[in-house]
Amino acid sequence: MIDFDVTVDFGIIDAGISGVDVVILVVAADEGIMPQTREHLDILSLLEVKNGIVALTKTDTVDEAWIELISEEIREGLAGTFMADAQIVPFSSVTGRGREELINALDAAAAQKLLPLLIQMAGEHRHVMCCQSHVLLYANYSTKC
16 A cells, blocks of 8 residues: 655655556545545556445444445546546454455455456466466466466
8 A cells, every 4th residue: 555645745745656556545434535545546547547446444433334434435436537447345353344345356356457468468478377367477488286
């Protein structure tokens, strides 16, 4: 996870973050979208990031009605951005809620990004090995799980 300090020179940030395929935008359920959340979205848009997931954290500190309300606020706040259709995963590090859903969302996003690469690599006669929903790429090497 990368947390941007808005005082950092963009040249330094740009040099260090190129090639980001998927982001997890973390929004606390007890606070909602904050000014720095909007700044982060702006920076990610400038970096041409195209894919993301929202981790709605601290869900153990609020009730279900609040989670629904804050999810609607997040959806409205993401309208018109590259994350407009992003999956919102309610998550709690205290209770473990949403852990599997977040992992599955990341797996799905990674698979979506990797599919064109896998097709290209298959054309280059390289081997691909799949183990437990994680795709590992090996150049001219294969093994069994």
